[in-house]
Amino acid sequence: MHKATESASTSRRPACSAGDKSLVVENLRKEYTRGKPVLKNINLTVAGQCTTAIIGPSGTGKSTLLRCINRLIEPTSGRILVSGQDICTLRGSDLRAARRRIGMVFQEYNLVERLSVMENVLCGRLGYISPWRAWLRKFPQEDIERAYDLLDMVGLTEFARARADELSGGQRQRVGIARAVMQQPHILLADEPTSSLDPKTSVEIMELLREVASVNDIPVLVNIHDVTLGRRFADRVVGMSKGDVVFDGVPGDLTDEHLKLIYGGEDWLA
Amino acid sequence: MSADRIWQRFTPAERMARFVVFLVAAILLAWSFRTVEIIPEFLMDAPEQVADLFKRMWPVDYAYYERGVHAVLIETLHIATLGTIMTLGIAIPVGIMAASNVCRVPALNWLATFILVSSRSVNTLVWALLFVAVFGPGTLAGTVTIAVRSIGFVGKLFGEALEESAPGPIEALRAAGAPWISVFLKGYWPQVSPAFWGIALFRWDINVRESSVIGLVGAGGIGMALDEALNLFHWDRVALILVCIFAVVVIAEVFVTHIRKRII
Numbered sequence: 001m002h003k004a005t006e007s008a009s010t011s012r013r014p015a016c017s018a019g020d021k022s023l024v025v026e027n028l029r030k031e032y033t034r035g036k037p038v039l040k041n042i043n044l045t046v047a048g049q050c051t052t053a054i055i056g057p058s059g060t061g062k063s064t065l066l067r068c069i070n071r072l073i074e075p076t077s078g079r080i081l082v083s084g085q086d087i088c089t090l091r092g093s094d095l096r097a098a099r100r101r102i103g104m105v106f107q108e109y110n111l112v113e114r115l116s117v118m119e120n121v122l123c124g125r126l127g128y129i130s131p132w133r134a135w136l137r138k139f140p141q142e143d144i145e146r147a148y149d150l151l152d153m154v155g156l157t158e159f160a161r162a163r164a165d166e167l168s169g170g171q172r173q174r175v176g177i178a179r180a181v182m183q184q185p186h187i188l189l190a191d192e193p194t195s196s197l198d199p200k201t202s203v204e205i206m207e208l209l210r211e212v213a214s215v216n217d218i219p220v221l222v223n224i225h226d227v228t229l230g231r232r233f234a235d236r237v238v239g240m241s242k243g244d245v246v247f248d249g250v251p252g253d254l255t256d257e258h259l260k261l262i263y264g265g266e267d268w269l270a
Numbered sequence: 271m272s273a274d275r276i277w278q279r280f281t282p283a284e285r286m287a288r289f290v291v292f293l294v295a296a297i298l299l300a301w302s303f304r305t306v307e308i309i310p311e312f313l314m315d316a317p318e319q320v321a322d323l324f325k326r327m328w329p330v331d332y333a334y335y336e337r338g339v340h341a342v343l344i345e346t347l348h349i350a351t352l353g354t355i356m357t358l359g360i361a362i363p364v365g366i367m368a369a370s371n372v373c374r375v376p377a378l379n380w381l382a383t384f385i386l387v388s389s390r391s392v393n394t395l396v397w398a399l400l401f402v403a404v405f406g407p408g409t410l411a412g413t414v415t416i417a418v419r420s421i422g423f424v425g426k427l428f429g430e431a432l433e434e435s436a437p438g439p440i441e442a443l444r445a446a447g448a449p450w451i452s453v454f455l456k457g458y459w460p461q462v463s464p465a466f467w468g469i470a471l472f473r474w475d476i477n478v479r480e481s482s483v484i485g486l487v488g489a490g491g492i493g494m495a496l497d498e499a500l501n502l503f504h505w506d507r508v509a510l511i512l513v514c515i516f517a518v519v520v521i522a523e524v525f526v527t528h529i530r531k532r533i534i
Binding site: 106 | 436438439441443444445446449451453455457460463
C-alpha cells in the first residue's frame with residue numbers, strides 16, 4: 001500500500017490551470033465506529049478548471065469523502081479548506097455560508113419532485129435569501145434571470161414550468177446540475193452523477209460537468225465507478241482503496257497494475 | 271424421503287402457543303357469558319320496543335326544523351369547522367416536533383408525543399364535560415373540545431407523514447446552505463402537503479359527527495336539541511334531528527371525498 005502511494009506521488013501531474021477557487025483536503029480521517037476508519041488519511045488538492053474523477057470499489061469511502069467536504073458528514077479529524085477557508089471549525093450560519101460555495105450533484109438527482117423545474121433551480125439560492133422570501137417565492141430578479149440562463153445552458157428552458165417528476169433521468173440530472181451551479185460555487189462535487197443513467201446520457205452529463213468547470217472556472221470532483229468514463233472525461237484520476245488514496249495522476253498513467261491495486265483481482269480486466 | 275425434509279408451517283412450540291391462545295379465548299368467552307347477566311324478558315320484547323319507538327317517531331316533525339333545529343345545526347357545523355382550524359394551528363408545530371427526522375431534539379420529541387397521547391387518550395365526551403365545567407355550557411366549550419381532541423389525530427398523522435418523506439431532497443437543500451426553515455418550506459412541505467390537507471379534511475369530517483354528539487353533555491350544537499327532545503319524549507323531534515345529522519354527515523362525506531380526489 002505504502003509503496004503504491006509513493007509511486008502515485010511520482011506520477012505526472014495533470015496540467016490544470018491554477019485558479020483562486022480551490023479545495024484542499026489535509027489528513028482527513030473519518031470513523032463511523034471508533035477504531036474502524038472509513039477514510040484513513042486523505043490528502044487532496046484541486047484547483048482551477050480541473051475535472052477530477054475519484055474511482056474505487058463500492059464501500060471504499062468515496063461518498064463519505066464528498067460528504068465530509070460539505071460536512072453533511074462530520075469528519076473525525078483533518079482539515080478541509082475551500083478557497084482558503086477552513087470549514088471544519090464552522091458552525092451555524094457560518095457553515096451554511098460556506099456550504100453555498102460548495103455545489104453538489106447527486107446520484108438520485110435529489111430534486112423536490114412536486115416543485116417545478118424553475119423552482120428546483122432557484123432552490124440553489126436558498127442559502128442566500130431569507131426563509132420569508134423563499135416562502136413567498138420572492139426571488140430577486142437577477143436570480144430568476146440567471147436561472148433562465150442556466151436552463152438555456154442545460155437545454156431545458158421549455159420545461160421551466162413543468163413539475164420535476166415529469167422529467168426523465170437525464171433531464172433531472174441536468175436540473176440538479178443547474179441547481180448546484182445556481183449557488184455560484186467555488187467547487188462542484190458530483191456523487192456518482194451517471195450511475196442511474198444510460199451510457200449515452202452519462203456521456204452527455206459528463207460533458208456538461210466539464211463545461212460547467214470551464215465556464216465557471218471551478219474545479220469539479222466526480223465520484224464515478226465507470227473507469228472508462230472517468231478516464232475519458234477527467235484531467236486527473238484519484239484511485240481510492242480501503243480508505244486510502246492509492247493512485248493520483250493523469251488518466252494516461254493509470255495502468256492495469258493500478259486498477260488491480262484499486263479494485264483487487266484481475267479477471268474483470270480482461 | 272428422508273426425515274429431515276418434512277416441512278410444516280409451524281414449529282411444535284408455535285403449535286402449542288396457538289392452542290393455548292385458542293383455549294384462553296374460549297374460556298374468556300364462556301366467562302363473559304356468565305357475567306353479562308342478560309335478562310331474558312327484556313331480550314325477548316326488544317323487537318316490540320323497537321317497533322313501538324318507530325311508531326312514536328312517525329311522522330317526523332318536519333315543521334319543527336325552522337323553529338328548533340336549523341340554528342343549532344349551523345352551530346354544529348361552526349363548532350366542527352372552527353375547532354378543526356384551531357387544531358391545525360397547534361397540530362403543525364406539534365407534528366413537526368414529533369417527527370424525529372425534522373426535529374432532532376429528543377426532549378422535544380418526547381414532549382410532542384406526550385401532547386399527542388394525552389389529546390387522544392381522553393374520550394371526546396370526557397373532554398366536553400371538562401370544558402363545560404371550565405367555560406360553562408355552550409359553543410365555546412364545544413369548539414375547544416373539538417380542537418383539543420383533534421390535535422392528537424392530526425399531529426400524529428402529520429408527524430408520520432413528515433417521517434416518511436424522502437431524505438434526498440432534504441440533503442440537497444442542506445448542501446446548498448439553506449437555513450432550517452427554508453429546508454422545511456421547500457424540502458419537507460412540498461412532500462407532505464397533499465397528506466396534510468387530506469388529514470385535515472378527514473378530521474373535519476370526523477368532527478362534524480363528533481360535534482353533533484357533544485351537545486348531550488352541554489357543549490353546544492345539535493346534540494343539545496337532541497338531549498332536550500329525548501328528555502321531553504318528543505320522539506317525532508328526535509327523529510327529525512337524527513335525519514338532519516344523517517343528512518349532514520352524508521353531505522360532508524361526499525364533499526370531503528370530492529376535494530381529496532382533487533388535491534391528491
